[in-house]
Amino acid sequence: MPGKTILLTIVLFNIMQLQAQDISVNVLDFESFETLLSKKNDTVYVLNFWATWCAPCVKELPDFEKLNKQYQDKNFKMILVSLDFRKMLESHLLPFIEKNRLQAEVLMLHAPDANAWIDRIDPSWSGAIPATLIYKNEFSFFREGSMSYTELNQIVKPLIH
Amino acid sequence: MLLFLFFSFSGIVFAQGYEIGDKAADFNLLNVDGTYVSMADYPDAKGFIVIFTCNHCPYSVAYEGRKIALAKQFAPQGYPVIAINPNDSTIVPLDSYSNMIKRADEKSFPYPYLLDADQSVFQRYGATRTPHVFLLNKEAGGLIVRYIGAIDNNYENADEATEHYVEDAIRALKDGDLPNPDFTKAIGCTIKIKKS
Numbered sequence: 001m002p003g004k005t006i007l008l009t010i011v012l013f014n015i016m017q018l019q020a021q022d023i024s025v026n027v028l029d030f031e032s033f034e035t036l037l038s039k040k041n042d043t044v045y046v047l048n049f050w051a052t053w054c055a056p057c058v059k060e061l062p063d064f065e066k067l068n069k070q071y072q073d074k075n076f077k078m079i080l081v082s083l084d085f086r087k088m089l090e091s092h093l094l095p096f097i098e099k100n101r102l103q104a105e106v107l108m109l110h111a112p113d114a115n116a117w118i119d120r121i122d123p124s125w126s127g128a129i130p131a132t133l134i135y136k137n138e139f140s141f142f143r144e145g146s147m148s149y150t151e152l153n154q155i156v157k158p159l160i161h
Numbered sequence: 162m163l164l165f166l167f168f169s170f171s172g173i174v175f176a177q178g179y180e181i182g183d184k185a186a187d188f189n190l191l192n193v194d195g196t197y198v199s200m201a202d203y204p205d206a207k208g209f210i211v212i213f214t215c216n217h218c219p220y221s222v223a224y225e226g227r228k229i230a231l232a233k234q235f236a237p238q239g240y241p242v243i244a245i246n247p248n249d250s251t252i253v254p255l256d257s258y259s260n261m262i263k264r265a266d267e268k269s270f271p272y273p274y275l276l277d278a279d280q281s282v283f284q285r286y287g288a289t290r291t292p293h294v295f296l297l298n299k300e301a302g303g304l305i306v307r308y309i310g311a312i313d314n315n316y317e318n319a320d321e322a323t324e325h326y327v328e329d330a331i332r333a334l335k336d337g338d339l340p341n342p343d344f345t346k347a348i349g350c351t352i353k354i355k356k357s
């Protein structure tokens with residue numbers, strides 16, 4: 001019995017390593033990122049602005065993952081937009097995704113001139129994270145601050161078909 | 162009464178706070194050296210660079226060298242830096258008073274680093290993130306808010322900043338002009354509010 005457990009552990013460990021090699025994160029400047037915002041294709045987009053060092057962001061991630069798991073096969077796309085510093089990609093972001101086994105897509109927005117683009121996400125955003133943008137065609141919702149699964153689902157559910 | 166309650170709760174962080182042209186109130190807050198500091202302690206100042214900042218936030222840390230540079234450059238010109246930590250340390254222990262003392266000592270901050278212990282000052286000013294700058298100018302009507310926002314336009318790398326908002330705003334004020342821009346946004350950490 002212990003032998004089996006060890007074998008299983010080794011197999012699992014190998015799978016995890018393979019998966020780890022697959023983790024990749026696109027790094028976008030704001031111009032490339034912005035093309036996403038103008039998409040009106042019947043998809044519900046949930047964009048969460050976060051960073052690995054932001055405690056309230058990390059705390060709400062399981063709620064976002066739960067929502068993503070629920071709707072990922074529907075007209076739904078979640079993107080976790082990391083605002084970690086560019087130099088933290090390999091040292092912090094990739095290990096964080098691996099450790100927490102994040103399933104939602106993660107991209108890094110590398111746009112340090114934030115004053116140039118914060119209003120283009122939403123004029124009510126002061127720039128603090130976490131922040132969440134939900135949109136589908138002409139519908140748009142924005143929140144600066146944390147969101148729970150229940151709050152997210154209240155907004156997203158009526159938009160899903 | 163109900164209406165009043167509604168506004169007082171919903172407006173705690175967002176609706177209250179200063180806008181450009183508002184008169185800023187003084188404060189009396191505990192400094193890392195154990196003394197209490199007010200703006201009234203600087204009778205010769207022409208204004209103040211009030212920065213809501215903290216120990217733990219990577220954006221605040223990334224701007225540490227720039228805050229020190231601002232203090233060294235502009236305190237002699239009459240615009241001292243006053244840094245205020247608005248965070249509740251039960252939520253972020255790294256932002257406790259003892260850790261503030263430690264950081265100020267390590268970095269030899271050339272400016273006071275004050276604790277907004279009851280979190281009333283950041284709410285009165287309307288700070289929403291760290292770091293968040295309020296540039297005050299001493300005028301006939303008192304200390305007037307003349308710029309709100311970021312220090313410059315590159316949080317990651319000071320050398321790559323192409324707009325130096327605070328520096329430019331002070332230069333404008335010294336020339337008798339109004340800053341342009343007078344309001345900018347930046348990514349920052351939320352202010353950690355004590356749970357009631």
